[in-house]
Amino acid sequence: MSSSAAVQPQMGKSPVSEISRRLRGGDEVAWLITLLFSISVLLVTALLVWELWVGSEPSRAKSGFSFLTSKLWNPVTDEFGAYPFIYGTIVTSVLALAIAVPTGVGAAIYLSELATGKWSDSLTFLVELLAAVPSVIFGLLAMFTLVPMMRETIGPAIKSVFGSLPLFSGPVYGVGYFTAGLVMAIMIFPYIISVSREALMSVPREQREAALALGATKWESTWQIVVPYARLGIIGSVFLAFARALGETMAVTMVIGNDPSVHASLFAPGYTIAAVIANEFTEATGKVYPAALVELGLVLFVLTFILNGLARLLILITTQKGSARA
Amino acid sequence: MTPARAHSAMPQTAMNTSPSEFNHPAQASAQVQTPPAKMRASNVSFHYGTFRALYDVTLEFPANKVTALIGPSGCGKSTFLRSLNRINETIRGARIEGEITLDGEDVLKMDVTGLRRRVGMVFQRPNPFPKSIFENVAYGVRVNGLASRSELPDIVEKSLRRAALWDEVRDKLHESAHALSGGQQQRLCIARGLAVEPEVLLLDEPCSALDPIATAKIEDLLVAIKDQCTIVIVTHNMQQAARVADNTGFFLLGRLIEHDRTDVIFKNPSKKETEDYITGRFG
Numbered sequence: 001m002s003s004s005a006a007v008q009p010q011m012g013k014s015p016v017s018e019i020s021r022r023l024r025g026g027d028e029v030a031w032l033i034t035l036l037f038s039i040s041v042l043l044v045t046a047l048l049v050w051e052l053w054v055g056s057e058p059s060r061a062k063s064g065f066s067f068l069t070s071k072l073w074n075p076v077t078d079e080f081g082a083y084p085f086i087y088g089t090i091v092t093s094v095l096a097l098a099i100a101v102p103t104g105v106g107a108a109i110y111l112s113e114l115a116t117g118k119w120s121d122s123l124t125f126l127v128e129l130l131a132a133v134p135s136v137i138f139g140l141l142a143m144f145t146l147v148p149m150m151r152e153t154i155g156p157a158i159k160s161v162f163g164s165l166p167l168f169s170g171p172v173y174g175v176g177y178f179t180a181g182l183v184m185a186i187m188i189f190p191y192i193i194s195v196s197r198e199a200l201m202s203v204p205r206e207q208r209e210a211a212l213a214l215g216a217t218k219w220e221s222t223w224q225i226v227v228p229y230a231r232l233g234i235i236g237s238v239f240l241a242f243a244r245a246l247g248e249t250m251a252v253t254m255v256i257g258n259d260p261s262v263h264a265s266l267f268a269p270g271y272t273i274a275a276v277i278a279n280e281f282t283e284a285t286g287k288v289y290p291a292a293l294v295e296l297g298l299v300l301f302v303l304t305f306i307l308n309g310l311a312r313l314l315i316l317i318t319t320q321k322g323s324a325r326a
Numbered sequence: 327m328t329p330a331r332a333h334s335a336m337p338q339t340a341m342n343t344s345p346s347e348f349n350h351p352a353q354a355s356a357q358v359q360t361p362p363a364k365m366r367a368s369n370v371s372f373h374y375g376t377f378r379a380l381y382d383v384t385l386e387f388p389a390n391k392v393t394a395l396i397g398p399s400g401c402g403k404s405t406f407l408r409s410l411n412r413i414n415e416t417i418r419g420a421r422i423e424g425e426i427t428l429d430g431e432d433v434l435k436m437d438v439t440g441l442r443r444r445v446g447m448v449f450q451r452p453n454p455f456p457k458s459i460f461e462n463v464a465y466g467v468r469v470n471g472l473a474s475r476s477e478l479p480d481i482v483e484k485s486l487r488r489a490a491l492w493d494e495v496r497d498k499l500h501e502s503a504h505a506l507s508g509g510q511q512q513r514l515c516i517a518r519g520l521a522v523e524p525e526v527l528l529l530d531e532p533c534s535a536l537d538p539i540a541t542a543k544i545e546d547l548l549v550a551i552k553d554q555c556t557i558v559i560v561t562h563n564m565q566q567a568a569r570v571a572d573n574t575g576f577f578l579l580g581r582l583i584e585h586d587r588t589d590v591i592f593k594n595p596s597k598k599e600t601e602d603y604i605t606g607r608f609g
Contacts, residue, residue, distance in 0.1 A: 214466035215443030
C-alpha cells in the first residue's frame with residue numbers, strides 16, 4: 001500500500017481537507033451519483049403512472065370498470081370500451097409468440113450449439129441486424145407482400161385444411177389478427193434468438209462435456225442438459241419478446257385492419273391498444289375521448305406490469321424446483 | 327524423444343496392496359508378467375489448430391491400477407487424458423495423430439458414444455447437472471438405455487455407495503445436486519460416472535477445487551474402486567500421486583518424460599527433468 005504513506009501526513013489537518021480527501025477517494029461521490037441515476041428511473045416510472053392516472057380521470061369517472069369489459073367504441077356518443085383492444089393485443093401477441101418461440105429457440109440452438117465458427121458468427125450478425133430494423137419498415141414490407149400473400153395463398157391454404165374451425169372461419173381480407181401476429185413474430189424472432197443464444201452460450205463447457213463423457217450424443221447433451229441449464233435465459237427472452245409484442249405499434253397498425261370489434265376468426269380485422277392510441281390520439285376531441293385513450297395506455301402499462309410479475313414468478317418457481325443457477 | 331516407449335515396456339509390478347498382485351507375482355522380471363494393458367496410447371500427438379500440445383506420447387494403462395499423470399501446467403497431461411475418451415474432439419481445430427486402444431480396439435475408430443460409456447470422466451471442477459441428486463446419477467444410465475426404470479433406484483444407490491456419498495445423501499436424493507458441498511458434488515460426479523459401470527475412469531485434477539478433507543475422501547474412494555475399473559488421474563499434487571497411484575507418468579512440454587512405478591518415479595527417477603520437478607526445482 002504505497003498510498004497509505006502519502007495519506008498519513010494529512011491525518012492531522014483540518015476536517016475540511018479530510019472531507020475533500022475522502023471525496024477525492026470517490027466512494028461517496030460514486031455512491032451519490034449512481035443512486036441519483038437509479039432513483040431517476042423510479043421517478044420516471046412514477047411520473048408515467050401518475051400522468052396516465054390523472055389523464056384518464058374523465059374516462060374512468062364516466063365508465064368505471066365497465067371500461068375493461070365493454071365492447072363498444074363509439075367516439076360520436078362518447079362511449080368507450082377497451083375490450084376489443086385488449087383482446088386484439090393479447091391475441092396477436094400470443095400468436096406471435098406461438099410462431100416465434102419455437103423457431104427462435106430452435107435457431108438459437110443451431111447458432112450456439114450446432115453451427116460452426118464463422119457461419120454461426122455471420123448468421124448471428126444478420127439476426128442482430130434484423131433486430132435493428134425499424135418497425136415501420138416491417139410494416140411496409142408486410143403491407144406490400146404479406147397482406148396480398150395472406151389473402152391469396154396462405155389464408156386460403158389454411159382455410160382449406162382448418163376451415164371448419166371458428167378460429168379460421170370467415171373471409172380472408174389479408175389484414176387482420178393473423179397477419180399482425182405474423183409480422184410481430186418476424187419482429188420478435190431476432191430478440192428471442194439473440195437472448196436465447198447468449199443464454200445457451202453461457203452454459204459452462206463442463207456441462208456439455210459431462211453429458212458427452214457419459215456417452216450422450218451431441219443432441220442429447222444439447223437438448224437434455226444445455227437447454228434446461230439455459231432455461232432461465234430462454235424464458236427471459238420469451239418474456240422480453242412478449243413485452244415487445246404487446247407494445248408493438250407501427251407495423252401492427254399497418255396490417256391489423258383497425259376494426260374496434262371482437263372476432264373469433266384470426267383472419268378477421270381487429271385492433272390493438274398501441275395501434276388505436278397511435279391512430280386516434282391526434283383526432284381525439286372533447287374530454288372523454290382522449291382520456292379513454294390515455295386509460296388504454298394505463299391498461300397496457302398494467303398488462304405489461306402483470307406480465308413481468310408473472311415472469312418473475314415463473315422464474316422463482318422453476319428455480320426452486322429445478323434448482324438452476326441463474 | 328523415445329524414452330516413453332522403452333518405459334512402457336518395463337515390468338508393471340503391482341504395489342503391495344494391489345489385489346491384482348495375485349495374478350501377477352511381485353517378482354516380475356520378465357515382460358511376460360506385465361499385467362494386461364487396459365488402454366494403450368502409441369505415438370499420440372495432439373494439435374489445437376497450429377499449436378502442438380502433445381509429441382508422440384506412448385503410454386500404457388494396466389488394468390485395475392491407478393495411473394497418475396503429473397507435470398507442470400500446460401505440459402499436455404490434461405490434453406492427453408482428454409484424448410483417451412475423445413472429449414477433446416469437441417474443441418474446434420483439435421486434431422489427433424497416433425493410436426489409442428481400449429482392450430486392443432482402436433479408440434479413434436470406435437463409436438464415440440460407446441467409447442465414452444466405457445471410459446468415464448470426472449472433471450476438474452465439480453459439474454453436476456442442475457437436476458436432483460438421483461437424476462444426476464441416473465442420467466448416464468438413462469441416456470444409454472442401460473437399465474429399466476425399476477432398476478434405477480438400485481443402480482443409483484449402488485453408485486452413490488461406491489462413491490462413499492450414500493450416507494450423506496440418502497434422505498435427500500430428490501433435492502438439488504447444487505445444494506451439496508463442493509466435495510460432495512465431486513463425489514456425486516464420480517458416482518454419476520460409475521453408474522454406467524465404465525471400464526476406465528479418467529479424472530482430470532478432481533481435487534484441485536476441494537479442501538484437504540474432501541480430497542482425502544476422494545483419494546480413499548479411488549483406491550477402493552480400482553478393483554472394478556482402471557483409473558487414470560491427472561494431478562498437480564505430487565503427494566496425491568504418491569498416495570493413490572500405482573504408476574506415474576511425468577509430462578513436460580507436451581512430452582512424456584518418464585513413466586514408471588510410482589515409488590520409482592518419486593524415489594529414483596531416471597531422468598533429470600523428473601527429479602528436478604519432483605524435488606521442486608521448477609513447476
